[in-house]
Amino acid sequence: MLVVATAGHVDHGKSTLVRALTGMEPDRWAEERRRGMTIDLGFAWTTLPSGATVAFVDVPGHERFVPNMLAGVGPVPAAMVVVAADEGWMPQSAEHLAALDALGVAYGLLVVTRADLADPGPVLEHAGAHLAATSLRDVEAVAVSAVTGAGLPQLRAALDRLAARLPTASTDGPVRLWVDRSFTMRGSGTVVTGTLGAGELRVGTELVVAGSGEPVRVRGLHRLGQPCEQVGPVARVAVNLRGVARDRIARGDALLTPDGFASTDLVDVRLAGDPAADLPATLTLHVGSAAVPVRVRPLGVDTLRLRLARPLPLLIGDRALLRDPGRHHVAGGVTVLDVAPPPLRRRGAAAARAAVLAGMDGRPDLAGELRRRGLVRAADLRRAGVPVTGAPVCGGWLADPEHWRQLGRRLADAVADHARRHPLEPGAPVEVLRQRLDLPDRALVEALVRAPLRLAAGRVGTADADTLPEPVARALALLREELTTRPFRAPEADRLAAVGLGTREIGAAVRAGVLLRLTGNVLLPSGAPQQAVRVLATLPQPFTLSAARQALDTTRRVAVPLLELLDRQGATRRLPDDTRMVVGR
Numbered sequence: 001m002l003v004v005a006t007a008g009h010v011d012h013g014k015s016t017l018v019r020a021l022t023g024m025e026p027d028r029w030a031e032e033r034r035r036g037m038t039i040d041l042g043f044a045w046t047t048l049p050s051g052a053t054v055a056f057v058d059v060p061g062h063e064r065f066v067p068n069m070l071a072g073v074g075p076v077p078a079a080m081v082v083v084a085a086d087e088g089w090m091p092q093s094a095e096h097l098a099a100l101d102a103l104g105v106a107y108g109l110l111v112v113t114r115a116d117l118a119d120p121g122p123v124l125e126h127a128g129a130h131l132a133a134t135s136l137r138d139v140e141a142v143a144v145s146a147v148t149g150a151g152l153p154q155l156r157a158a159l160d161r162l163a164a165r166l167p168t169a170s171t172d173g174p175v176r177l178w179v180d181r182s183f184t185m186r187g188s189g190t191v192v193t194g195t196l197g198a199g200e201l202r203v204g205t206e207l208v209v210a211g212s213g214e215p216v217r218v219r220g221l222h223r224l225g226q227p228c229e230q231v232g233p234v235a236r237v238a239v240n241l242r243g244v245a246r247d248r249i250a251r252g253d254a255l256l257t258p259d260g261f262a263s264t265d266l267v268d269v270r271l272a273g274d275p276a277a278d279l280p281a282t283l284t285l286h287v288g289s290a291a292v293p294v295r296v297r298p299l300g301v302d303t304l305r306l307r308l309a310r311p312l313p314l315l316i317g318d319r320a321l322l323r324d325p326g327r328h329h330v331a332g333g334v335t336v337l338d339v340a341p342p343p344l345r346r347r348g349a350a351a352a353r354a355a356v357l358a359g360m361d362g363r364p365d366l367a368g369e370l371r372r373r374g375l376v377r378a379a380d381l382r383r384a385g386v387p388v389t390g391a392p393v394c395g396g397w398l399a400d401p402e403h404w405r406q407l408g409r410r411l412a413d414a415v416a417d418h419a420r421r422h423p424l425e426p427g428a429p430v431e432v433l434r435q436r437l438d439l440p441d442r443a444l445v446e447a448l449v450r451a452p453l454r455l456a457a458g459r460v461g462t463a464d465a466d467t468l469p470e471p472v473a474r475a476l477a478l479l480r481e482e483l484t485t486r487p488f489r490a491p492e493a494d495r496l497a498a499v500g501l502g503t504r505e506i507g508a509a510v511r512a513g514v515l516l517r518l519t520g521n522v523l524l525p526s527g528a529p530q531q532a533v534r535v536l537a538t539l540p541q542p543f544t545l546s547a548a549r550q551a552l553d554t555t556r557r558v559a560v561p562l563l564e565l566l567d568r569q570g571a572t573r574r575l576p577d578d579t580r581m582v583v584g585r
């Protein structure tokens with residue numbers, strides 16, 4: 001479906017032309033009919049000679065209603081600039097054209113109407129010259145009279161050619177339907193209308209209301225006044241919603257595919273129009289059907305940072321318009337470059353940011369985004385309008401290849417540094433490394449681990465991390481003889497301290513599997529239990545605790561927990577009279 005917005009000075013015949021083309025009275029407020037002036041948007045449609053349908057969004061020409069005009073034009077891909085032959089180019093012709101140009105509308109027609117009242121030739125030429133300097137420079141021009149009907153067949157043919165030229169809209173991808181009207185219908189509840197630019201809607205589709213995030217479900221769909229099950233782009237559509245009260249959704253809201261967009265109140269943009277430095281500190285941003293006050297901060301000659309009074313679901317590459325409502329002045333058009341820009345805290349950050357933005361053109365570019373951000377969630381890029389291809393480095397994270405290699409090197413350095421400062425620990429804890437590398441997710445640390453690094457028990461170390469740290473090995477060497485000759489005599493605390501085995505060293509020896517911690521302070525060589533079984537097997541069975549203690553040449557402090565350990569391991573069995581047997585002897 002071709003959707004075309006009208007544009008032009010008040011009373012130049014926009015509504016009359018739409019009526020002549022469609023035979024429809026655009027549905028409007030009673031007040032408008034009484035005053036003979038368009039205040040708000042009107043909608044009407046017809047079939048073209050080719051069989052294609054065209055829907056018109058008829059906008060008001062009066063300067064007081066420019067915000068309404070922008071809400072109508074914002075989401076629509078084509079425009080029909082209407083100029084009256086008898087009045088010629090007027091202030092609102094200029095402001096409307098400036099708005100279309102700022103929004104980058106490149107498809108449309110120039111229509112000189114009221115051709116029965118004056119020769120349209122000079123106006124065609126004059127208006128054509130104005131359009132030549134804008135995004136609408138390549139449009140066809142037609143002269144018509146809505147009263148005599150002259151030129152209307154030519155206009156219909158021109159609309160057909162326009163429909164054929166428009167790029168096809170994508171049915172894949174998320175829906176962002178900017179709401180231009182919302183009302184209640186008896187028996188149906190809340191209905192909103194808008195121009196569906198991309199994606200697809202069906203009865204039953206689940207959506208969310210931008211801003212509030214409130215979930216809604218499509219209860220019914222109308223396309224050109226007819227109920228239907230499914231609507232594809234581009235189309236004028238009326239959506240009957242389940243689950244939302246009329247006062248919860250209005251012009252300027254958007255219906256979104258859940259998780260398809262990130263709403264943002266901070267964007268960096270490129271400006272075409274007045275020089276960035278000359279802009280007032282506050283302006284109104286018009287995008288889609290929304291109008292939101294923004295604070296403007298110039299960054300470079302033609303780049304700005306905008307702080308929005310409320311978040312909007314914006315994408316990289318979105319076109320929007322900055323207007324000074326007090327002066328009735330279109331300050332310029334902007335192209336969104338970044339929807340999640342970094343904060344500018346340090347001195348000189350704005351200039352550095354301007355340099356980065358200078359290399360961006362508003363076309364979503366995966367490699368460029370990765371280069372700039374280093375590391376980013378695929379979902380965040382998708383929600384910013386960047387098509388994502390290529391494999392994530394882990395759990396939905398994408399990385400610039402060079403940045404990722406550099407992180408790998410920094411991880412190795414951090415692990416080596418940790419080993420120097422904590423020689424007794426078997427590697428650096430993942431959380432410590434995450435903080436050192438300032439990574440947003442521990443899974444990234446784990447994904448960065450490459451040989452010779454190794455991940456074990458929540459720590460990253462070198463592959464030999466569970467071999468004994470050097471100082472511990474030295475201390476144990478001093479105990480070797482007594483541990484070998486009398487393996488069941490656990491060394492006393494003062495003996496351990498004398499050879500240099502403190503709590504941490506003992507912990508390292510236990511983790512390395514050299515010592516066995518029988519109870520808090522009872523330590524044996526790790527092979528002691530198997531050795532004990534061999535000794536106990538030589539005793540007459542069953543044997544008492546006392547006999548075991550003597551055979552093992554040890555004290556009760558060791559014998560009791562050692563036998564209990566052997567019971568638990570199933571190597572010995574404890575009988576009801578407290579004697580024991582070696583199992584399977």
Ligand SMILES: Nc1nc2c(ncn2[C@@H]2O[C@H](COP(=O)(O)OP(=O)(O)OP(=O)(O)O)[C@@H](O)[C@H]2O)c(=O)[nH]1
Pocket residue numbers: 008009010011012013014015016017036037038039059060061062113114115116117144145146147148
């Ligand atoms: N003679 C003649 N009169 C026309 C023609 N088209 C429109 N008019 C008249 O021009 C006046 C304004 O027409 P509208 O269609 O209301 O103008 P508009 O541009 O829609 O006005 P706004 O929406 O309020 O900006 C009306 O009195 C129309 O009857 C035409 O082709 N020939």
